[in-house]
Amino acid sequence: xxxxxxxxxxxxxxxxxxxxxxxxxxxxxxxxxxxxxxxxxxxxxxxxxxxxxxxxxxxxxxxxxxxxxxxxxxxxxxxxxxxxxxxxxxxxxxxxxxxxxxxxxxx
Amino acid sequence: xxxxxxxxxxxxxxxxxxxxxxxxxxxxxxxxxxxxxxxxxxxxxxxxxxxxxxxxxxxxxxxxxxxxxxxxxxxxxxxxxxxxxxxxxxxxxxxxxxxxxxxxxxxxxxxxxxxxxxx
Numbered sequence: 001x002x003x004x005x006x007x008x009x010x011x012x013x014x015x016x017x018x019x020x021x022x023x024x025x026x027x028x029x030x031x032x033x034x035x036x037x038x039x040x041x042x043x044x045x046x047x048x049x050x051x052x053x054x055x056x057x058x059x060x061x062x063x064x065x066x067x068x069x070x071x072x073x074x075x076x077x078x079x080x081x082x083x084x085x086x087x088x089x090x091x092x093x094x095x096x097x098x099x100x101x102x103x104x105x106x107x
Numbered sequence: 108x109x110x111x112x113x114x115x116x117x118x119x120x121x122x123x124x125x126x127x128x129x130x131x132x133x134x135x136x137x138x139x140x141x142x143x144x145x146x147x148x149x150x151x152x153x154x155x156x157x158x159x160x161x162x163x164x165x166x167x168x169x170x171x172x173x174x175x176x177x178x179x180x181x182x183x184x185x186x187x188x189x190x191x192x193x194x195x196x197x198x199x200x201x202x203x204x205x206x207x208x209x210x211x212x213x214x215x216x217x218x219x220x221x222x223x224x225x226x
Contacts, residue, residue: 034212043203043216044154050211087154091211095169096156 002027004088006099014107019075021102023088026069032092033071035064038101039084047086048073080106109133111204111217119198119224125191129204129217136185137162142207143180143187147200148219155200159207160187167210194224 003026013019023033031051036044046055048064051071061076075082083106088099115127129143136143144159158168160178168176177190191198202222206215 032211036213043218044213045216046212046214089154089213094167095171098154098156100153 001095002029002090002093002097004090004097004099006086006088006102008102009100010103010105012105012107013078015078015080017078019078019082019104021073021086021104023071023073023099024069025071025090027093028069029090029092031066032090033064033066034089034091035062035073036087036089037082037084038087039081044087075104078104078106082106109206109215111206111215113202113204113217113220115220115222117221117223119194119222120226121195121224122193125189125194125198125222125224127189127202127204127220127222129187129189131185131187131206136180136187137182140209142210144205144207144213145178145189145202146205146213146216147202149197149200157189157191157202159210196224198222199224 005024007022033051035048037047038044047062051066052064063074065072086102110132112130119125142159142161145157148154156169158178160166162180166178175192180187201219203219204217205213208214
């Protein structure tokens with residue numbers, strides 16, 4: 001099973017700051033890495049697909065990048081509404097797995 | 108707009124079977140390239156993929172749960188279901204039904220339903 005390790009587990013950030021969340025895969029997974037946002041009392045929502053591809057309706061401040069088995073979600077200019085849990089997910093190999101999540105809090 | 112709605116008991120006794128149904132509205136469960144699945148999140152833990160099914164009946168289960176899981180599609184009612192046998196307290200979780208595009212991206216999530224396993 002492919003293990004996805006996110007860092008950090010928690011981040012407290014001031015509005016307008018830049019946020020970076022990293023997801024490291026235990027094996028090569030190509031670009032088969034996706035990011036989801038889960039706000040309190042809501043279901044997860046797809047933010048970025050295939051490591052770097054944007055999703056219609058998602059603000060442009062969210063972007064993804066990849067380098068080897070390291071994947072990064074960047075929020076350029078954090079807004080108060082971005083307070084949430086963020087998860088990465090790999091669809092390269094069954095069983096699908098998720099990162100443990102990163103909680104982003106607004107200072 | 109596609110919507111998914113989970114339904115089923117919120118409390119299941121240990122050793123019994125957990126049964127959930129996901130009702131699909133706003134699109135056909137037989138749409139090509141879309142798969143249907145279940146994901147859960149135990150209290151205080153992360154997301155766990157349970158399994159995925161195509162309308163044709165092809166199934167993909169998490170090996171850690173395969174011996175206890177059965178998923179099926181009901182095309183006439185535009186629904187799909189999950190059965191998990193021999194549950195224990197470790198199966199207590201919020202269960203989400205999801206729609207998946209091309210066995211890759213989870214494009215739609217249900218609101219989730221909490222299932223507790225307790226006597």
